Amino acid sequence: MIDQLWVATTNSGKLAEFRALLDGYGVGVHSPAELAVYSSPPETGDSFLANARIKAKALRALKADQWVIGEDSGLEVDGLGGLPGIHSARYAGDKASDPENVAKLLKMLKIRSPQNRRARFRALLVALSPQGEEFVFEGLLEGQISEVPKGQKGFGYDPVFIPEGEDKTLAELPPAFKNKVSHRAQALRQWAREQKIIPE
Ligand code: ITT
Numbered sequence: 001m002i003d004q005l006w007v008a009t010t011n012s013g014k015l016a017e018f019r020a021l022l023d024g025y026g027v028g029v030h031s032p033a034e035l036a037v038y039s040s041p042p043e044t045g046d047s048f049l050a051n052a053r054i055k056a057k058a059l060r061a062l063k064a065d066q067w068v069i070g071e072d073s074g075l076e077v078d079g080l081g082g083l084p085g086i087h088s089a090r091y092a093g094d095k096a097s098d099p100e101n102v103a104k105l106l107k108m109l110k111i112r113s114p115q116n117r118r119a120r121f122r123a124l125l126v127a128l129s130p131q132g133e134e135f136v137f138e139g140l141l142e143g144q145i146s147e148v149p150k151g152q153k154g155f156g157y158d159p160v161f162i163p164e165g166e167d168k169t170l171a172e173l174p175p176a177f178k179n180k181v182s183h184r185a186q187a188l189r190q191w192a193r194e195q196k197i198i199p200e
Contacts (some may be wrong), residue, residue, distance in 0.1 A: 002195055006030045008059035008070040010040050011089075013155025018069075020179050021188050025197050035062060048072040048086055048124035049136065056126040056134075065130050069191070073123035073183060075157045077105070077145060079113020088156070098156050102149055106160065109145055117145040121161065123183035127191050135194070139186030154178060 005027050007018050019029045032038035041058040045051040049072070056070025074088030084091035084105065092104040109117060120142045127135040142164045149159035151171025158170035163181060170178050179185050192198045 002027055002067055002197055004028050004030065004066055006032075006059055006063045006066050006068045008032060008055035008068060011155070014071065014073075014184065017175075017179060017182070017184055018188065020175065021185055022192065022197070025192070027192075027197060032059060032062075038062060043072070043086075045072075046086070048074065048122060049126070051086060052124045052126040052136075053134075056128050060128050064132075067130060068128045069125055069188075070128075071123055071125045071184065071187070073121065075105075075119055075121055075161070077109065077113075077117075077119040079116040079118070080108055083108075099149075102157060102160055105145065105157065106148075119143060119145050119161065121157075121183040123187045125184075125187040125191065135191060137187040137190040139183035139188075139190075141181060141183045141186075 003026055005022065007015060007029060009015055009031060015029070015031050022029055038059065041054050043051040043054060045054055051072035052070045054070065055072065056068050059070065060068045072086065074085050076082045076085050088101070090096055092100040120140050123139045125137045144162045146160045146162050146169055151159050151169045153171045153175055161170045162168065163170060166173065189198065193200055
């Protein structure tokens with residue numbers, strides 16, 4: 001029976017989603033913010049998987065007896081050859097804010113691909129069991145990049161991401177909708193189903 005999960009993220013938006021997704025299933029979701037000694041490892045991998053693994057292992061070094069999850073995610077825009085991809089958090093520079101990243105994305109799309117605005121969010125999740133086994137899960141959310149940012153909910157690129165079949169951005173849609181369909185939700189639910197935390 002799993003009642004504690006440590007998620008190796010410093011992103012409060014992600015953490016809120018992990019907590020909402022496991023709410024009501026008896027799993028306490030913890031983050032490195034609770035630890036005095038943790039510092040985020042450099043994300044030196046060349047893939048989402050490599051970076052998710054780096055995060056999971058860094059936290060496991062401090063929480064070896066617990067379930068630990070590392071997650072790396074980002075936005076892949078077809079008209080930009082898959083960018084920003086693994087560089088999503090730092091697209092407009094090392095300390096870029098979400099609005100700065102969004103502004104750069106809209107600018108690049110205007111220059112390179114104003115017509116084809118197809119994009120997807122991808123999440124890779126590495127779960128390490130207390131026994132040290134590794135489990136890998138992936139989630140994808142297809143959609144389009146809007147012309148202008150809209151909405152206040154969520155984080156990151158949510159204000160410019162219109163999920164397939166919708167006409168509003170993720171930042172306008174209710175958080176419950178995002179948690180039903182998102183890349184992160186899909187990846188986490190696979191783990192939670194395998195571990196019998198949530199039903200099939
Ligand atoms: P951690 O590494 O501490 O988890 P981070 O924000 O740096 O936090 P990533 O390296 O995985 O996380 O970068 C993911 C970036 O991709 C994130 O900062 C957003 O800009 C974007 N992103 C990922 N999932 C998103 C989502 O659900 N909605 C909007 N933007 C998202």
